[in-house]
Amino acid sequence: MSKHSANFGGTVGWDEQTVIGKRAPRAGELKTESAIAAAQRAGIAIDTSKKYAAGHNKQHEAAKNTAALDRETEELHHNRVNTDVARAIQQGRIAKEWTQADLARHINEKQQVVNEYEQAKAIPNQQVLSKLERALGIKLRGKDVGQPLSTGPKKK
Numbered sequence: 001m002s003k004h005s006a007n008f009g010g011t012v013g014w015d016e017q018t019v020i021g022k023r024a025p026r027a028g029e030l031k032t033e034s035a036i037a038a039a040q041r042a043g044i045a046i047d048t049s050k051k052y053a054a055g056h057n058k059q060h061e062a063a064k065n066t067a068a069l070d071r072e073t074e075e076l077h078h079n080r081v082n083t084d085v086a087r088a089i090q091q092g093r094i095a096k097e098w099t100q101a102d103l104a105r106h107i108n109e110k111q112q113v114v115n116e117y118e119q120a121k122a123i124p125n126q127q128v129l130s131k132l133e134r135a136l137g138i139k140l141r142g143k144d145v146g147q148p149l150s151t152g153p154k155k156k
Helices: 033-042 066-071 083-095 100-107 111-118 126-136
Strands: none
Touching (some): 083 100, 100 126, 111 126
């Protein structure tokens, strides 16, 4: 043999086939009956177990106090805006001759938010109440609900 001749691993002849770019189907691709049967004929290992909740994020457990919450008889609910506050918002808006849409535009909120506050259905949000107070010029929080907002000197 010369220095430049190569031996490609023994006997490569006409009887063997070399297929390039063809791979055996994986277990995840075997979805139809015919594909499963073809894989069995080819001698590929097939996994037939059903995977429960695959692809779902199930890492969080239930809280340990769920039984205590189930035994709870007290009725739990969110606090809503007081009717006095709702009436003060409505009266302040009418005094400025604004529609609900105008007031919503002034406080940079949706009209639905203003509507819920005026109907006393909203869960109180201090930021929204502060915007409403400044836009309408009336107090909506504390004991002086409906009184004009004082613009005196700030306390030090």
